[in-house]
Amino acid sequence: AQSVTQPDIHITVSEGASLELRCNYSYGATPYLFWYVQSPGQGLQLLLKYFSGDTLVQGIKGFEAEFKRSQSSFNLRKPSVHWSDAAEYFCAVGASLGDMRFGAGTRLTVKP
Amino acid sequence: NAGVTQTPKFQVLKTGQSMTLQCAQDMNHEYMSWYRQDPGMGLRLIHYSVGAGITDQGEVPNGYNVSRSTTEDFPLRLLSAAPSQTSVYFCASSYISTAASIRGYTFGSGTRLTVV
Numbered sequence: 001a002q003s004v005t006q007p008d009i010h011i012t013v014s015e016g017a018s019l020e021l022r023c024n025y026s027y028g029a030t031p032y033l034f035w036y037v038q039s040p041g042q043g044l045q046l047l048l049k050y051f052s053g054d055t056l057v058q059g060i061k062g063f064e065a066e067f068k069r070s071q072s073s074f075n076l077r078k079p080s081v082h083w084s085d086a087a088e089y090f091c092a093v094g095a096s097l098g099d100m101r102f103g104a105g106t107r108l109t110v111k112p
Numbered sequence: 113n114a115g116v117t118q119t120p121k122f123q124v125l126k127t128g129q130s131m132t133l134q135c136a137q138d139m140n141h142e143y144m145s146w147y148r149q150d151p152g153m154g155l156r157l158i159h160y161s162v163g164a165g166i167t168d169q170g171e172v173p174n175g176y177n178v179s180r181s182t183t184e185d186f187p188l189r190l191l192s193a194a195p196s197q198t199s200v201y202f203c204a205s206s207y208i209s210t211a212a213s214i215r216g217y218t219f220g221s222g223t224r225l226t227v228v
Contacts, residue, residue, distance in 0.1 A: 009152075034216045043202065044155075046216035090154060092216075097143040097206045098162045099170065100217070102155040 002027035004093040006103035013081050014111045021076040021106050023091030032100070033074045034092040035065055044090065050074065061085070086110045114139055118203050118220035125193040125227045133188040133223050135203030143206045144186040145170070145217070146178065148199040155202065161186055193227045200224050 003026045013019050025031065032051055036044040048059025055067040065076045074091060088107045094100035119134045137144065145160040147170075157170030161180040175197060177189040186205075190197060201224075204217035 006154075036216070043219040043221050044204075044217070045219075049216050092155075096162070097208060097217075098145060098160040098168070099157065100145065101157060101171065102147070104152060104154040 002093050002101055004091050004101055004103040006091055006106050008106045010107045012109040015083050016080050019078045019081045021089050023074045025072050025093040032094045035076045036090045037087045039087045081110055083110045116205050116218050116220035118223050123225050129193050131190050135186045136184050137205040141205035141207040145204050146188045147202045150199050195227045198227045
């Protein structure tokens with residue numbers, strides 16, 4: 001079965017600084033790949049997705065992610081972080097839309 | 113309003129009681145899933161369905177049952193509640209019309225369950 005690892009439990013960045021959140025997955029073929037964001041006490045919101053094609057994908061709120069097959073990674077990036085980006089971020093991987101597995105999440109703190 | 117509706121939002125159960133968490137979507141999505149979210153563990157897949165009449169187990173299915181008699185509804189049943197099932201439960205749905213139009217999940221707002 002597929003699995004996903006988010007190595008960083010908690011990241012703190014200063015407002016305006018760049019951000020990269022790591023996601024590594026284990027799966028035999030190219031799976032569906034997603035990034036979600038969850039604000040405290042809220043549900044999850046989709047940021048972006050990858051299935052095939054261009055390996056650099058753009059999402060909402062200025063986020064982008066790059067799929068690297070050789071590294072089995074799908075890292076999330078943002079050039080300049082805003083205070084409102086503070087939240088928990090989840091990478092998700094799946095062989096199908098039904099059977100999606102989520103990482104443990106990375107909590108982002110933004111310093112003023 | 114279109115989306116995924118979960119009821120109840122909060123529930124307290126005694127150990128050994130049974131209950132059903134309801135999930136309904138009005139978007140005609142074929143895929144539906146149940147997840148539980150626990151601190152430090154992210155979301156773990158309990159059961160999922162790829163269409164009416166078809167269900168399968170996820171990572172942590174023990175203690176839970178599901179059925180999918182209609183496209184719209186995907187209830188999750190706790191057979192005999194245990195304190196280890198204290199968690200926040202999310203239902204989600206999605207669909208594929210073409211490979212180019214793959215959507216991620218639409219999540220419900222969650223059910224916070226406490227088993228005492």
